Amino acid sequence: xxxxxxxxxxxxxxxxxxxxYWAKKHFREVFALTFIYGQKHVREVEVAANxxxxxxxxxxxxxxxxxxxxxxxxxxxxxxxxxxxxPEGGMFPNTFVPGRNLFFMSVAAxxxxxxxxxxxxxxxxxxxxxxxxxxxxxFMKSLNVTLDLAMGEQFSIHTPLMWxxxxxxxxxxxxxxxxxxxxxxTLTCYNGIPGDGCGTxxxxxxxxxxxxxxxxxxx
Numbered sequence: 683x684x685x686x687x688x689x690x691x692x693x694x695x696x697x698x699x700x701x702x703y704w705a706k707k708h709f710r711e712v713f714a715l716t717f718i719y720g721q722k723h724v725r726e727v728e729v730a731a732n733x734x735x736x737x738x739x740x741x742x743x744x745x746x747x748x749x750x751x752x753x754x755x756x757x758x759x760x761x762x763x764x765x766x767x768x769p770e771g772g773m774f775p776n777t778f779v780p781g782r783n784l785f786f787m788s789v790a791a792x793x794x795x796x797x798x799x800x801x802x803x804x805x806x807x808x809x810x811x812x813x814x815x816x817x818x819x820x821f822m823k824s825l826n827v828t829l830d831l832a833m834g835e836q837f838s839i840h841t842p843l844m845w846x847x848x849x850x851x852x853x854x855x856x857x858x859x860x861x862x863x864x865x866x867x868t869l870t871c872y873n874g875i876p877g878d879g880c881g882t883x884x885x886x887x888x889x890x891x892x893x894x895x896x897x898x899x900x901x
Contacts, residue, residue, distance in 0.1 A: 694730030697805030723874030783816035846891020
């Protein structure tokens with residue numbers, strides 16, 4: 683069944699691009715919203731715009747750079763070396779941007795409501811969430827209730843990748859017919875290099891491992 687309108691929180695990376703094409707399959711009209719939040723790899727905004735245009739969806743950007751001033755992390759602070767793995771002792775990696783998905787989804791919900799959109803999509807995954815607490819299913823379900831209460835509306839937050847690891851995400855992209863687009867045109871790399879990226883940052887390692895696992899499974 684194809685529903686009406688949907689807003690995809692869109693970064694131009696592997697996960698959100700896969701979600702964008704998933705949205706095109708399940709919704710009649712797709713909107714993509716990309717955030718400028720003080721990220722070092724701001725090139726992702728240009729990449730996102732190009733992918734959205736090629737996909738034929740509505741595209742917009744919003745500047746919420748205040749997010750980068752609220753907490754110190756290696757994605758917005760050029761002086762902070764990037765953690766290569768999740769630290770021991772229950773600490774989050776310093777690539778964690780505190781509040782990012784909370785702000786993204788809250789702003790997206792207001793943006794969507796003003797346009798008569800009550801379906802939201804985000805590419806978070808608890809299966810491969812790199813230790814980020816705001817990518818968990820419990821958080822998204824809780825936030826959905828909060829947004830409904832805050833605005834007196836009935837939103838539906840869709841998380842197509844929640845229980846998929848990276849190999850399964852590549853499989854979904856292939857199923858949707860966009861494996862080459864996701865592999866060559868997206869920007870997942872924390873160092874701002876499109877496609878296969880730098881190969882050394884945590885995001886690139888996770889992406890590459892998932893791709894190799896999927897291709898091995900496929901062949």
